[in-house]
Amino acid sequence: MKLRIATRRSPLALAQTRWVAERIRAASPGIEIEEVQLVTQGDRVLDVPLAKVGGKGLFVTEVEQALEDGRADIAVHSMKDVPEKLAAGMELICVPEREDPHDVVITKSGEGFFDLAAGTRVGTSSLRRAVQLHAARNDVAFAVLRGNVGTRLRKLDDGEYGAIVLANAGLRRLGLAQDRKLEVLSVEHSIPAVGQGALGIEGRADDARSRALLATLEHGPTRVAVEAERAFLVALHGSCTTPLAAHARIEGGSLQIDAMVGAIDGSHVVRGGMHDWVDVTATEQAIAKAREMGRALADSLLEQGARALIDEARASSDPYVHLYSKPN
Numbered sequence: 001m002k003l004r005i006a007t008r009r010s011p012l013a014l015a016q017t018r019w020v021a022e023r024i025r026a027a028s029p030g031i032e033i034e035e036v037q038l039v040t041q042g043d044r045v046l047d048v049p050l051a052k053v054g055g056k057g058l059f060v061t062e063v064e065q066a067l068e069d070g071r072a073d074i075a076v077h078s079m080k081d082v083p084e085k086l087a088a089g090m091e092l093i094c095v096p097e098r099e100d101p102h103d104v105v106i107t108k109s110g111e112g113f114f115d116l117a118a119g120t121r122v123g124t125s126s127l128r129r130a131v132q133l134h135a136a137r138n139d140v141a142f143a144v145l146r147g148n149v150g151t152r153l154r155k156l157d158d159g160e161y162g163a164i165v166l167a168n169a170g171l172r173r174l175g176l177a178q179d180r181k182l183e184v185l186s187v188e189h190s191i192p193a194v195g196q197g198a199l200g201i202e203g204r205a206d207d208a209r210s211r212a213l214l215a216t217l218e219h220g221p222t223r224v225a226v227e228a229e230r231a232f233l234v235a236l237h238g239s240c241t242t243p244l245a246a247h248a249r250i251e252g253g254s255l256q257i258d259a260m261v262g263a264i265d266g267s268h269v270v271r272g273g274m275h276d277w278v279d280v281t282a283t284e285q286a287i288a289k290a291r292e293m294g295r296a297l298a299d300s301l302l303e304q305g306a307r308a309l310i311d312e313a314r315a316s317s318d319p320y321v322h323l324y325s326k327p328n
């Protein structure tokens with residue numbers, strides 16, 4: 001029996017794909033797994049901020065096409081890069097257990113974000129990160145930072161930046177977290193991106209065989225949390241330049257969601273949180289409730305004026321001009 005997995009060729013995408021492959025093999029000994037490696041549009045334009053060239057779909061569309069064409073059975077994505085809507089007939093057929101979802105600040109000498117000297121150049125292309133960190137410290141200078149995780153770390157090592165901000169999950173998956181001086185940012189200081197740290201395994205909705213092969217990887221609490229975050233995202237329908245965050249987790253039988261939407265100039269942030277009990281053993285009901293909570297939290301941010309912030313981000317020809325020292 002053979003399973004073909006479509007994947008991007010970046011080190012992180014390959015690490016994620018091999019993490020999944022290893023677990024499928026453990027659950028179904030004797031299965032043959034083939035990697036179908038693809039170079040996506042998103043991989044070809046690595047020097048431009050992602051938000052400027054068309055956003056999330058860039059990494060996913062060409063991988064998804066391989067599923068539609070029948071060149072692959074499943075595709076492993078970073079959940080963070082999965083667009084609001086998948087192609088017709090496609091589903092997230094498995095959501096494995098989440099890695100650490102938090103953002104981290106990495107420096108060469110190990111000082112924390114609050115110890116950085118005023119004026120320090122902080123590398124991140126994420127307006128979500130910049131807006132939230134600006135709220136905590138308006139005296140550092142944000143600068144665009146692109147490239148895959150290895151490239152970004154090299155730019156820190158080369159002294160182009162005094163600090164950089166990345167997802168801990170990517171570092172950990174690449175085995176790069178342990179030899180780095182980093183500070184994990186709490187949800188209080190930086191609410192992670194929708195889906196951060198989770199994987200989304202996409203397949204054809206009618207492909208029962210792939211779904212069965214992945215059944216042991218499915219992780220109920222992660223699925224429920226991700227569904228809440230994605231319902232929030234869909235309700236607000238931000239563009240890829242919207243400083244927007246939502247993070248959900250299950251704590252003691254309760255689902256907690258925290259979310260924010262910010263102005264691209266960092267002048268204004270609306271935030272909110274919500275918690276309610278969920279029974280993750282009754283997954284369908286828990287998912288329905290999680291989605292309702294995500295939508296309700298979106299409504300509460302809309303009541304606080306989130307729409308104007310989202311529209312402003314969408315209309316801006318250069319959303320980086322306000323908070324970034326050297327827009328490009």
Ligand SMILES: NCc1[nH]cc(CCC(=O)O)c1CC(=O)O
Nearest residue numbers: 078080166167169170196197198
């Ligand atoms: N936007 C690129 C991207 N997509 C997923 C990850 C990291 C892993 C994850 O969030 O699951 C990263 C890099 C980063 O934000 O540092």
